[in-house]
Amino acid sequence: MSAAEVWALAPYLALAGGIALLLLAVAALRSHRLAFWGAIATLAIPLAFVPTVLGGGTQIVDTVLEIDGYALFFFVLFSLAAIATAVLSARYLGSRATHRQEFYLLLTTATLGAAVTAGASHFATFLMGLEVLSISLYAMIAYPEEGHPPLEAAAKYLVLSGAASSTMLFGMALIYAASGSLAFEAAGDIAAGEHNVLVLGQAMLLVGVFFKLSLVPFHMWTPDVYQGAPAPVTGFVATVSKGAVFAVLLRYAIDADLLSSPAVGIVVAVIAVLSMVVGNILALLQTNLKRLLAYSSIAHLGYLMIALVVAGTAAGQALGVESGLFYVAGYFLMTLAAFGVITVLSNETEDADQISGYDGLLWRRPVVAAVLAAAALALAGIPLTVGFFAKFYLVAAGVGNAAWGLVWALIVGSAIGIYYYLRIVFAMTKRPDDDRPEGGRRVPWEGFVTVALLGLLIILLGLHPSPFIEFVRELGGP
Amino acid sequence: MILFVVILALLAAGVVAWASERLSKDAPRLVSIMAFGAGLVWSAALWLDGADANGLYAAMDWPWIARFGIHLALEMDGLSLLMVALTMFLGIVAVVSSWDEIEAAHGFFQFNILWVMAGVVGVFTAMDLLLFFFFWEVMLIPMYLLIAIWGHEEKAYASMKFFLFTQISGLLMLFAILALVYVHHGATGEITFSYKALLDAEIDPRIAIWLMLGFFVAFATKLPSVPVHTWLPDAHTQAPTAGSVILAGILLKTGAYGIIRFAVPLFPEASADFAIWAMLLGTVSILYGGAMAFSQSDFKRLVAYSSIAHMGFILLGVYAFNELGMQGAIVTMVAHGFSTAALFMMAGAIQQRLHTREMGQMGGLWKHAPRMGTMTLFFVIASVGMPGLGNFVGEFLALLGAFQENWVMAVVATAGIVVAAVYGLYLMQRSFQGTPNPDVASMRDFGLREMSVMAAMMAGLVWVGVYPQHVLELSNATIQTLGILP
Numbered sequence: 001m002s003a004a005e006v007w008a009l010a011p012y013l014a015l016a017g018g019i020a021l022l023l024l025a026v027a028a029l030r031s032h033r034l035a036f037w038g039a040i041a042t043l044a045i046p047l048a049f050v051p052t053v054l055g056g057g058t059q060i061v062d063t064v065l066e067i068d069g070y071a072l073f074f075f076v077l078f079s080l081a082a083i084a085t086a087v088l089s090a091r092y093l094g095s096r097a098t099h100r101q102e103f104y105l106l107l108t109t110a111t112l113g114a115a116v117t118a119g120a121s122h123f124a125t126f127l128m129g130l131e132v133l134s135i136s137l138y139a140m141i142a143y144p145e146e147g148h149p150p151l152e153a154a155a156k157y158l159v160l161s162g163a164a165s166s167t168m169l170f171g172m173a174l175i176y177a178a179s180g181s182l183a184f185e186a187a188g189d190i191a192a193g194e195h196n197v198l199v200l201g202q203a204m205l206l207v208g209v210f211f212k213l214s215l216v217p218f219h220m221w222t223p224d225v226y227q228g229a230p231a232p233v234t235g236f237v238a239t240v241s242k243g244a245v246f247a248v249l250l251r252y253a254i255d256a257d258l259l260s261s262p263a264v265g266i267v268v269a270v271i272a273v274l275s276m277v278v279g280n281i282l283a284l285l286q287t288n289l290k291r292l293l294a295y296s297s298i299a300h301l302g303y304l305m306i307a308l309v310v311a312g313t314a315a316g317q318a319l320g321v322e323s324g325l326f327y328v329a330g331y332f333l334m335t336l337a338a339f340g341v342i343t344v345l346s347n348e349t350e351d352a353d354q355i356s357g358y359d360g361l362l363w364r365r366p367v368v369a370a371v372l373a374a375a376a377l378a379l380a381g382i383p384l385t386v387g388f389f390a391k392f393y394l395v396a397a398g399v400g401n402a403a404w405g406l407v408w409a410l411i412v413g414s415a416i417g418i419y420y421y422l423r424i425v426f427a428m429t430k431r432p433d434d435d436r437p438e439g440g441r442r443v444p445w446e447g448f449v450t451v452a453l454l455g456l457l458i459i460l461l462g463l464h465p466s467p468f469i470e471f472v473r474e475l476g477g478p
Numbered sequence: 479m480i481l482f483v484v485i486l487a488l489l490a491a492g493v494v495a496w497a498s499e500r501l502s503k504d505a506p507r508l509v510s511i512m513a514f515g516a517g518l519v520w521s522a523a524l525w526l527d528g529a530d531a532n533g534l535y536a537a538m539d540w541p542w543i544a545r546f547g548i549h550l551a552l553e554m555d556g557l558s559l560l561m562v563a564l565t566m567f568l569g570i571v572a573v574v575s576s577w578d579e580i581e582a583a584h585g586f587f588q589f590n591i592l593w594v595m596a597g598v599v600g601v602f603t604a605m606d607l608l609l610f611f612f613f614w615e616v617m618l619i620p621m622y623l624l625i626a627i628w629g630h631e632e633k634a635y636a637s638m639k640f641f642l643f644t645q646i647s648g649l650l651m652l653f654a655i656l657a658l659v660y661v662h663h664g665a666t667g668e669i670t671f672s673y674k675a676l677l678d679a680e681i682d683p684r685i686a687i688w689l690m691l692g693f694f695v696a697f698a699t700k701l702p703s704v705p706v707h708t709w710l711p712d713a714h715t716q717a718p719t720a721g722s723v724i725l726a727g728i729l730l731k732t733g734a735y736g737i738i739r740f741a742v743p744l745f746p747e748a749s750a751d752f753a754i755w756a757m758l759l760g761t762v763s764i765l766y767g768g769a770m771a772f773s774q775s776d777f778k779r780l781v782a783y784s785s786i787a788h789m790g791f792i793l794l795g796v797y798a799f800n801e802l803g804m805q806g807a808i809v810t811m812v813a814h815g816f817s818t819a820a821l822f823m824m825a826g827a828i829q830q831r832l833h834t835r836e837m838g839q840m841g842g843l844w845k846h847a848p849r850m851g852t853m854t855l856f857f858v859i860a861s862v863g864m865p866g867l868g869n870f871v872g873e874f875l876a877l878l879g880a881f882q883e884n885w886v887m888a889v890v891a892t893a894g895i896v897v898a899a900v901y902g903l904y905l906m907q908r909s910f911q912g913t914p915n916p917d918v919a920s921m922r923d924f925g926l927r928e929m930s931v932m933a934a935m936m937a938g939l940v941w942v943g944v945y946p947q948h949v950l951e952l953s954n955a956t957i958q959t960l961g962i963l964p
Contacts, residue, residue, distance in 0.1 A: 363583070382645075383615040389543075392608075395653070396546065399660045411653055415646045422622075422641055426634060429627045431582065469545045 001062060008059035008067040011046040011075055012115060018042030019108045026101040032090075039086050039104035043079045043111060050076055063183055066121035066251070069475030073325060074118035074247045077332060078240050082111040084336055084450050085240075088232040088343045091444045095348035096144035096230065103143055110136035110236070114244035121255065121478075123172045123182040126248055127165075130212075133241055134161050140236070141229040146349070153228025160211070160221045168208025174201025184255035202256075202264060212245040213301045214294075216274040223286075226294035231351050234290060235339030238297050239332045246301075250308055250324055251478035259312025268309055272406060275302025276413035283420050290353040292420060293338055296379055299413055300331055306394045306406045311477070316401040321477040323393040326469065330378070330390035330461065337375040337454035341368055344447035361428040368443060369428045371455030378458050380421035381414050386461035389469075479538045481552040481603050484520065485596050488513060492592035499585025506588040507573050513592060514569035517599075521563035524554070525952075533955045535559050542609070547670035551605040555959065556952035557808065561602040561735060564815050567938070568727040569595050574931045575823040576720035579830055580628060587628060587720075590620035594724055601732050607655045608671040610740070611648070614696075614732070618644055621721065621729065628718040636709075636716035643709040647699035654692025658744070661685065677743060690745035690752065697741055700733030701789045704763045711770075714782035715835070719826025722778065726785050727819040731811045734792045738807070742796065743960045753797040757884060760793030761891045768897030772904060776835045778825040780905055781818060784861060787894055788814045788869070794891055795876030801954075801963055803879020806872050808953040813860070813868030813942050816935045820857040824850065827928065828909070831921050837905070842914025846921035851910040853924065853932045860939050862902040863895050868942030 022038045050072050053059075058068035065071075086107055093100045113132030120126040138161075142154035172182070178198035179186040190198055211218040226234050252258060259265045279299030286292035304327055311320025345352035345361075345368065352358075361369040378387030391414065398407040461468055491513035498505035524535045533555050540550040554562065572591055580587050597617030604610035618641065626637035655671070662679040663669050670676070681689065699706040714722050742749045749756075767787030774780040788810065795807030827850065828843070829835050844851035860867040863874075873895065881888035924932070942949055957963065 377619065382619065383612045384619075388612075388615075392652075395656055399656045400663075407653070411649050415642075415649055418642060418645050419638070422638060426626050426638070429623060431627065464542075466541075466543045466545070469543065473545065 004056065005059050005061045008053050008056060009061060009065070010049040010053060011072070012065075012112070012119075014046040014049060015042060015079075015108070015112050015115065018045060019105065019112060022105055022108060026105060030099065030101060032100050035101035035104045036086065036090055039108055040083060042108050043083050043086070047076060047079055060121065064122040064125045065116070065119045066478065067119055068478065070247070070251070070321070070325075070478040071115075071119035073472070073475050074243060075115045077243065077329060078111050078114045078118070081236065081239050081243075081332055081336060082107055084340065084454070085232050085236045087446050087450050088235070088340055089230075091447065092230065092232055092343050092346060093143065096146060098145065103140065106136045106140045106143075107236070110140065111240065114240045117244040118247035120248050121184050121251065123176070123184075126252075127169065127172065129244070130248075131165065133244060134165065137233075137237060137241060140233045141225065143233070144230055149228035150230060151228075153225045156221055156228075157225045164208040164211035164218075167204050167211075171201045171204030171206075171208065174198070174204065177201070184252050187256035187258075199261065199263065202258060202261075203267075205252075206264070206267070209245055209249050210271060213242055213249075214298050215271050215301055215305070216278045216298060217271075219275070219279070219298045222298060223291045223294040226297075227288060227290045227353065231290070231339055231343040231346055231353070234293075235336050235343070238293070238335045238339065242297070242301060243328050243332065246304060246308075246324070246328060250311060250321065253308055253312050254317065254321075254478055259309065265309065265312065268305055269403075269406060272302045272305035272309070273409040275299060275305070276409045277416075280413045280416040280420075284416065286420070287355055288353050289338075289342060289355050289358070289424070290351065292355070292424075293335070296417065296420075297335065299417060300379070302413070303391065303394055303410050304328070304331070306398045306403060306410065309403055309406060310397040310401045313401055316397060317477060319397045319400055322469075322472055323397040325472045325475065326393045326465075327390045329468070329472075330386040333454055333458050333461070334375045334378040334385075334387055337371055337451055337458060338379070340447065340451040340454060341372040341375070344368060344443045344451060355424060355427055358424065358427045359430045360432040363432060365443060367452060368448070371451045373425050373428060374455045374458045376421040376424045378462070380418050384459060384462045386458050386465070388462060389465045480536050481538055481554060481599075482540075482550065484517065485552075485599050488517070488592050488596035488599065492589040492596070495588035495592060496585040499583075503584050506585045507577070510573045510588045510592060511570055514566045514573070514595070517566035518563065518570070521559060521566055525559060525563070529556070529955065533959055539605075542606075546608070547668070547672070548608045549606045549672060550609060551672065552600075552603040552609075553605045554603050555956050556954070557735070557738070557956035558602045560808070560812060560949060560952045561731060562599055564731070564812055565595055565598050565602070565728050567934070568723060568815060568819055571727070571819050571823065571931050571935065572720040572723040574927060575723050575819075575826055576718055577927065579719055579826060583627070587624070590624050591720060591724065593617075593620040594624070595728075598728050598732060602735060605673045606671045607659070607673060607676065607740075610673075611652055611655060614648060614651075615645075617729065617732070618648075621725070624721040624724075625713060625717045628721070629716040630718075631716070632712065633716045636712040639709045640713040643699050643706065647696040647706065650692045651696035654689045657685075657692075658689050661689075673740075679744075681745070683747060686745045686748040687751065690741060690748040693736065693741040693744070694752070694756070697733040697736040698759070698793075700736070701730055701792065702733070702786060703759045703789065703793055704766050704786070707763070707767075707786050710786060711779050711782045714785070714822070715776060715778045719823060719830075722782075722822040722826065723819045726782075726822055727815040730785060730789060731815060734789070734796070734807065734811050737793075737796055738804070738960070743962050746962055749797070749962075750799060753799060754884065756793050756797040757880060757887050760790040760797070761887045761894075763787065763790030763793065764891050764894035765897065768894050768901060772897065772901040775837055777828060777837055777840070777905070777909060778822065778835045780837075780901065781821045781825055784898065784901065785814070785818055787898060788818070788861070788873075790891070790894065791873045791876045794880045794887070798876070798879035798883040799963065800879050800882055801957060802875050802882070804957050804963070805950055805953060806875025806877070806879055808872075808957075809868065809942060809946060809949055810872030810876060812949055813872045813939060816938045816942075817857050817861040817867075817869055820853070820932060820935045821861065823928075823931070824854050824857070827924070832918060837908040839917065840909040840915060841912045841918075842910070843918065843921060844910040845914050846918065847923040849924045849929060850921075853929075854910055855906055856936060858902040858906050860943075862899045866940070866943045868939040868946070871943055871946045
């Protein structure tokens, strides 16, 4: 391993080192303040290394990690999302758990796992990163001590996610059997003779990946887990865990030339269309905001598959990756903002997850309501928000590569989606008919600042996306 | 540059109006009136100043999203100027018309009005297709909120229907825009959303007809034309008065503007092939809107259906593909803006006073409120198409143009004017004349504030009716540069 490779690992090493220190600190001294600020520092300090590492160009560390602009983009995105989650969780968990210190440990570990997954160019790092992420998530979901739903959600996620991981592992084994190597690229230049084993392996790998991305028909766990998990953790599951899996899927698809097989291309397209349609239709029926966002996330991951399909073609690779990165960033903002609002409005014991509970919010808490409205409109893809340009990017990529069916499905899906996103906005604008008691506690200031910032970014990127687009373009693909 | 500043100023005025709510309940609407007043003075100044050699009153072009060749390109020619001036004027009318109606959240109400209008000014001046779509959507959300928050009993249903119709048809247009850009990119290798560049795009006629339909459906929904009109009666009836004034006066005109500026010039051949169907839709809208208006018992709903009929003349005029028809359509846009805004304002005022829109519970109102009666009579007669007032000029020219193209349809559509006379006089009869309703003990008449706005609209109609030359000159400059006439 050369010095340049070690230096390229600096952000990852700093994160891992921070976690070790945090572990020792939590073991020695049970202080929430120390654990919280320790976690923030652990997540923030590695970011300082990113610009220099980015300047050093792509480094492939021992064939297992490919540290390029793409990997670092996700590294930064995951770290920032984790910081937002930490800030939102601090007070939320205060009334739900006696000890909150270990939560930060789990959160940082999950972030490390996600970051490694996004940089993986080899099945060993792929699996390791994903498992570090998933195992941390089980515990994070079950973290609140009181109440049945978190435990149920965690158990469900544990069993199903474990099954998906083993399917994936079997798929990797088959791919290894066909190609003789665990590196992603090996599957790309495989001889035609062992074709069937490879296709079977890739199919099993995709089943596992689609499960983690909660695409139809592997989406059954999503609403229950979203509903049962504590609100800030749901936000984290919806963004970081899906972002990591998408990142590695896109890299694998490009390295291994996954979509060159027409069968795989058709399967991915069908699953994308199903997710867009089924996710949006089932979301129409929800009265629980967390479940609604669960179905909406199914649809959004379906949209995101357009980026994968386009990136899988030789001509559309650059545009596909660009649109994928932009979409993921936008999706992170909108989803974190929505779950952030749920978190700050939740009281000591219950999550604010009934849509009827949002009646008249605009008149009680205008800023928080405006953030949720911005997030909902962004998810619906209305201009002035980042959601519009995110969808626009996907449609442009799809149209540019003549993926007409997928583009049409996106348009139909968005049209259905408007209805349920608007229901949230409409509920919030209802005038209070009587002088209802000022429900709920005060909104904690740090949560307020976080959601306000997220809302501001949603609007800012919706008005002037150009600098960010240029930034994403310069990063280049995996 | 100035155009962008004006749009930003309206947006900023919205924020100021919202914030000024703390000072007093009058502050937000004063901010609104001043903003629209300044805008009106500004457009008048531009008009008096005259156009430059290219027929433009103002223009700007900044890069916005370089990745896709999207520009912040705004231009104001004769048609745009006419529409922007109408927007500013009706902004004032809208604020005044809801003076007593709004009881809560004055600041946010004015914020929404100003933001709708900012979006509308953008729509009327955008010279980049994506920018146009952007503004098209910007005006949608505040309008939705106006109906959803301050609307009447069925507001949830009406606002959702309005949003879904507009948004879904808008998505079709977005798809058509992207496909057009893609086709142009395939031919020239350049990605651009510039209106002027895309005017020259060479499109396979088999594709062009579908893309044209993508635009047409979006604009016909907004206009609205049969069969995508069903959102309009609900939205207009349920909206607060200011909302109805803006919807009928301005937002419907964005549909007409879109057809004239985008759907036809971008796809001239496809539009020519489609013209007969569009004229048919226009004729059906005229007759259907008229028949439906006649069968309403709700004052506001009647006026709403009459709008569908009037908008039919615009389709008829534009797709006649001659100068007369096009001129007629544009004059109708302006005249209908005045007359329908006034009638909606009247409907709002009556509802405010009697707490009903049912004409069965009116009757003989003239006795209590002679000034309101006079005004209603004037605007009913105008909207019926009385010579000497603006609507007559517009509809007459549109019919004349249509006659040259297809005399059968022109003749059938002319019957619509007769229908208009029937439902217009019926409206007058049931509400202000006839036996006084014993349940109505008294009714406050219009005061100075309402009368001055009404007087301004009357002046506008007389101006357009007696001396249409000003409007015709402005619109003619645009029609010639669009280059769509044979």
